[in-house]
Amino acid sequence: MEDRVSEPGLVLVFSGKRKSGKDYVTEQIQKRLGSDVCCILRLSGPLKEQYAQEHGLDLDQLMGPGPYKEQYRADMIRWGECRRRQDPGFFCRLASRGACQPVWLVSDARRLSDLQWFQAEFPQQTQSVRVQSSEKTRSQRGWSFTAGVDDAESECGLDNGVEFDWIVINEADAPSLDEQLRPILQLAEEAASTSSVTDQVVPPTELTG
Numbered sequence: 001m002e003d004r005v006s007e008p009g010l011v012l013v014f015s016g017k018r019k020s021g022k023d024y025v026t027e028q029i030q031k032r033l034g035s036d037v038c039c040i041l042r043l044s045g046p047l048k049e050q051y052a053q054e055h056g057l058d059l060d061q062l063m064g065p066g067p068y069k070e071q072y073r074a075d076m077i078r079w080g081e082c083r084r085r086q087d088p089g090f091f092c093r094l095a096s097r098g099a100c101q102p103v104w105l106v107s108d109a110r111r112l113s114d115l116q117w118f119q120a121e122f123p124q125q126t127q128s129v130r131v132q133s134s135e136k137t138r139s140q141r142g143w144s145f146t147a148g149v150d151d152a153e154s155e156c157g158l159d160n161g162v163e164f165d166w167i168v169i170n171e172a173d174a175p176s177l178d179e180q181l182r183p184i185l186q187l188a189e190e191a192a193s194t195s196s197v198t199d200q201v202v203p204p205t206e207l208t209g
């Protein structure tokens with residue numbers, strides 16, 4: 001792709017219901033790996049940017065966790081779906097433009113087409129991760145069922161038909177996140193070390209002898 005700086009060594013594509021903890025879990029992984037090794041790509045980023053621009057909205061608030069984005073969520077979903085129908089990779093391509101770290105965490109895949117885009121672009125590197133929390137826990141984090149959102153493709157598009165490579169149970173009574181994330185972090189560290197070897201720049205003198 002024209003804007004890509006380098007190929008990632010590992011692409012972890014996260015999905016999960018609203019308030020399951022996708023942002024929290026991806027931020028924990030990034031904290032452990034460091035932002036020089038690992039970036040978080042949000043497909044909703046370019047979507048919100050364009051939507052805010054076209055509708056004259058406050059992008060910072062739309063990006064934030066507060067109630068502002070909820071006012072626009074149903075319409076943003078419709079607007080985004082229209083764009084995706086024309087070009088299923090549209091937001092994936094924009095979100096990954098310029099990413100140069102060896103490990104990518106895509107924090108918010110919502111539809112099969114999102115996952116399929118990364119699988120097609122990076123077949124060797126892409127793995128899927130599902131973050132799961134009970135409705136009770138999600139409610140404690142501020143979730144409540146909204147018709148047109150929680151029963152739409154945006155929330156349910158990856159509920160069936162995907163065999164996830166990893167499932168993270170983000171609940172107080174589940175094994176600790178440290179324990180659950182250990183094998184994923186190990187994979188990421190391996191990918192990062194391999195990719196730093198292959199990406200090393202060989203000085204021209206060594207090439208010519």
Ligand SMILES: Nc1ncnc2c1ncn2[C@@H]1O[C@H](COP(=O)(O)OP(=O)(O)O)[C@@H](O)[C@H]1O
Pocket residue numbers: 016017018019020021022023024025065141170171177
């Ligand atoms: N394991 C956890 N420990 C503490 N707080 C959590 C945990 N998981 C999620 N949260 C909090 O719950 C809220 C919703 O999580 P978030 O990651 O934003 O969900 P999502 O991105 O799936 O909608 C946030 O305020 C987040 O900090």
Ligand SMILES: C[C@@](O)(CCOP(=O)(O)OP(=O)(O)O)CC(=O)O
Pocket residue numbers: 017018019043044047063069073076077080108110154
């Ligand atoms: C229109 C959206 O991209 C809005 C996503 O906003 P966030 O990514 O902020 O959502 P949550 O983490 O679930 O609260 C959804 C879509 O269908 O693309």
